[in-house]
Amino acid sequence: MQWRNSFAKLPVRIEAGLQGVSRVMAIIAAIILAIMMLLTVADVIGRYFFNSPIKGTWEVVGLLLVFAGTWGLAFCQAQKSHIKVTVLVQMLPRRVQATIRSVAYLVGFAGFSLLSWRVFVMAKKYLLLPRGNVTDTLDIPYAPFMLALSIGAGITALILVIDLIRSLAEVIRK
Amino acid sequence: MSPVEIGFIGLALMIILVLFGVHVAFALIVLGFAGLVMLMGLGPALSSIAIVSFDKTTDYQFAVVPLFLLMGAFVSRSQIGKEAYEMARVWVGQLRGGLAMATSVASGLFAAACGSSLASAVAMGKIAYPEMKRHNYDAKLSVGSIAAGGTLGILIPPSMGFIIIGILTQVSVGKLFIAGIIPGILEIVFYMGTIYVLCKFNPQMGPPSVKTNMRQKFGALKLSWPVVALFMLVIGGIYGGVFTPTEAGGVGAFGALVISLVKRQLSGSGFAECLLDTAKMSAMIMALIIGAFIFNQFLAVTRITFLASEYIVALELNKYGVLAIVLVLYIILGTIIDIYGILVITVPILFPVMTALGFDPIWYGVIMVRIVEIGLVSPPFGINLFGLAGVVDAPVGTLYRGVIPFLIADVLNVALLIAVPSLCTFLPYMMIGR
Numbered sequence: 001m002q003w004r005n006s007f008a009k010l011p012v013r014i015e016a017g018l019q020g021v022s023r024v025m026a027i028i029a030a031i032i033l034a035i036m037m038l039l040t041v042a043d044v045i046g047r048y049f050f051n052s053p054i055k056g057t058w059e060v061v062g063l064l065l066v067f068a069g070t071w072g073l074a075f076c077q078a079q080k081s082h083i084k085v086t087v088l089v090q091m092l093p094r095r096v097q098a099t100i101r102s103v104a105y106l107v108g109f110a111g112f113s114l115l116s117w118r119v120f121v122m123a124k125k126y127l128l129l130p131r132g133n134v135t136d137t138l139d140i141p142y143a144p145f146m147l148a149l150s151i152g153a154g155i156t157a158l159i160l161v162i163d164l165i166r167s168l169a170e171v172i173r174k
Numbered sequence: 175m176s177p178v179e180i181g182f183i184g185l186a187l188m189i190i191l192v193l194f195g196v197h198v199a200f201a202l203i204v205l206g207f208a209g210l211v212m213l214m215g216l217g218p219a220l221s222s223i224a225i226v227s228f229d230k231t232t233d234y235q236f237a238v239v240p241l242f243l244l245m246g247a248f249v250s251r252s253q254i255g256k257e258a259y260e261m262a263r264v265w266v267g268q269l270r271g272g273l274a275m276a277t278s279v280a281s282g283l284f285a286a287a288c289g290s291s292l293a294s295a296v297a298m299g300k301i302a303y304p305e306m307k308r309h310n311y312d313a314k315l316s317v318g319s320i321a322a323g324g325t326l327g328i329l330i331p332p333s334m335g336f337i338i339i340g341i342l343t344q345v346s347v348g349k350l351f352i353a354g355i356i357p358g359i360l361e362i363v364f365y366m367g368t369i370y371v372l373c374k375f376n377p378q379m380g381p382p383s384v385k386t387n388m389r390q391k392f393g394a395l396k397l398s399w400p401v402v403a404l405f406m407l408v409i410g411g412i413y414g415g416v417f418t419p420t421e422a423g424g425v426g427a428f429g430a431l432v433i434s435l436v437k438r439q440l441s442g443s444g445f446a447e448c449l450l451d452t453a454k455m456s457a458m459i460m461a462l463i464i465g466a467f468i469f470n471q472f473l474a475v476t477r478i479t480f481l482a483s484e485y486i487v488a489l490e491l492n493k494y495g496v497l498a499i500v501l502v503l504y505i506i507l508g509t510i511i512d513i514y515g516i517l518v519i520t521v522p523i524l525f526p527v528m529t530a531l532g533f534d535p536i537w538y539g540v541i542m543v544r545i546v547e548i549g550l551v552s553p554p555f556g557i558n559l560f561g562l563a564g565v566v567d568a569p570v571g572t573l574y575r576g577v578i579p580f581l582i583a584d585v586l587n588v589a590l591l592i593a594v595p596s597l598c599t600f601l602p603y604m605m606i607g608r
Contacts, residue, residue: 026457030449033240033456037431040241040424044417061420062234069231069240072457081458082197083515087555089195097195104196111203115464118224142228149231 015162019078022159025152026075032067039064056138063135066145070152077108077159098170105164109157116154123147177213181476184209188469188519198515199458202465209472226471227464234420236341236463240456241423242332246288247448247455248430249404252439255297257397258283263305264386264394266366271373271380273309274319277302278365281323282358283398285330286405287430289337291513291547292561295324299565312379313568315372318576321562322365322584325547328513330358331409332426335513335543337419338459342466342521345535347419348412349602353536355409356597357544361587368583400433413605459514466518479523483530493531497592500524501545508549509556516546540598541591548584551577 039057047053076082084104089097123146126133134141175183184205191201203223210219230236249255262276262283269275281298288294298320306316328335331351340347373380386394408426411417417425434440440448473479486496507516521542529535550558553574563570591597 026450026453029453029457030446033244033449033453036237037241037244037424037427040237040421041428044421044425048416058234061237062232065233065237065240066228066231068453069236069456069460072453073461076454076457076461079454081454082199082461083458083512084195084197085192085510085515086195087510088193100195103194104191104200107191107196107204108200111200111207111465114207114220115203115223115227118220119228122221122224122228145232146228149228153227 011165018074018155018158018162022074022078022155025071025155029068029071029075032064032071036061036064036068056135056140059135059137059140063140063145066148066152070149073112073152074155074159077156077163082108095171098167101167102164102171105160105167109160109164112153112157112160116150116157119146119153120150123150175212177476178478178481180209180212181473181478184469184472184476185478185523192511192515192519198511198519199461199465202462202469202518206465206469206472210468210475213472213475222471223468226467230463230467231460235418236460238337238347238420238423239334239341239459239463240452241420241427242289242334242337243455243459244448244452245332245404245408245423245427245430246290246293246334247452248427248434248440249284249287250293250297251444251448252400252430252434253437254287254400254430254433255280255284256301258401259298259301259305261394261397263383265391267383268385269370270377270382271315271369272382273302273306273311274315274369274373274380275366277306277316277319278323278326278362278369281320281326282330282362283401285326285328285333285358286409287332287401287426288327289332289334291324291327291550292558294327295321295558295562296565298323299562303566306380309383310381312376313572314576315369315379316576317562317566317568317573318578318580319365319369320566321551321559321573321577322580324558324562325551325584326358326361328543328547329354329361329540331355331412332423333543334459335517335546336539338463338514338517339521339525339539339542340419341463342517343525343535343539345539346602348422349536349605350539351409351419352413352602352605353540353598354543355601357540357587357591360590360597361544361584364583364587365580368579372579400437404429404433415605462514462518466522470522473522479526482523483527486527487530493533494592496531497528497533497541500528501541501588504542504545505549505552508546509552509554512557513543513546513550517542534595534599536602537591537595537598541588544584544588544591548581548588552581553577 043054043057089100123143126143188201188205192198207223210222259280262279266272266275281294284294303316331354336350337347340350407429408422412422528538550556559573
């Protein structure tokens, strides 16, 4: 009986776990955002006051943008903050609304899982490249940042699966 | 099917999906990908979406998005808006409708440090609405001036709208920023004029507050130093060619952080919330950017934008006729979709057409932002009105009626910008850097 009970709770646990993961990722994105800010300021101050800019700031800030820009994607979905039009849908019956929502989540899931998969494939390819797999100035390898993007998109896709299941349940519900 | 037909089907499907509530970013990514598969085959389409998304999420120039969002978050949380309002009130509060005029001025000052319109409207709603209510201001006038003032947020630099246009069109973000300054000041003047006229006809709407003398007025000026300092630092730096827009964003966010810390207006938890909120907002905009570029890749392969420009130019229509149609379209879109969604959907298609017709790209950028903002506060859907309704305790109906005189002023204001384009282009073309 024990195992059956915990099995029933599994979906809830998975959802809570994913939401926790998305939150932690958003916190990491937030911390990296602060680092980008400080790095930019340090570079500007170094350039104008000490005549010594920080080498490769552009590269590092650009690469960090992967985290700042995409590790919040899952959290943004968990909080339902992605932009959409609501005025027309609001006028429709509940079940139709839920059906449309399911389609929207399915589309989102398709998009982000494709991105996650293909960027992962690209990262693997870059790891095997003899040359051209690092940045010009600082020789930072690209592959880890590709993995970061793949993870950011992948967790978003997983959150969308949960949302999809929920909205499908709403469609079926009497 | 020819590439052009596929392109049109893609566009039509996108509009349908978005209208029925599919998230803009999701629709762009998936339809862009599907279109690429049809035109180039599965293999090239799959590698293309990976390359595009990695390219765009690691583009140094796009780091301008989170950094300016962060600056806006710090500014919204500090007392900068409140102090700007207090200063404006000392200067114009004694006039009829003075507190509402002060709202317009303070919205403009707030906008000089924050780049989002809803954030500006919400901030002013919290600060100015209780004051106007306490002084028996007509609720319509109060909420109208707040809602309208919010639209300054995205016109006066820094502005997220200009940043997105710059990203999508390769037009210099710095020049767009500078181009927003004069139209922004004009907008404040137009709003103050509107309030003056309204109170002239019906003095009950906005009773004057106590008179202040010159000493108090000049004493109050120091309340606005944070805004002035941030604006000079960020926009002055861009104008003088000292910073790139991305650097200006970093410096501006840091400046806003330092000011709020020095003035003890930001706690540790407030700081953390600003960062987390910005991470969420950045992801929202980054999703749109990824989607926009994947969809653009598809449109570029269809050559649809190129052919559309060629076709419309060949028709030899009056370019102002075309502009009028586009502006009406933007107002309608503005009432139902968020400005960032509108920009990523429409700019890649309409921007090349409009510039091919001979409109100045920077001028057109300003007009576009200005007009979408009108949509955002237009009844019956204007989404900024709903955002504001949550902050002020006035029914949405009051908001609708209150905002109408300001919309009339907006239309006159845009007509002036169309008649005299140099109001938008004079400053940016004098700029030193890019």
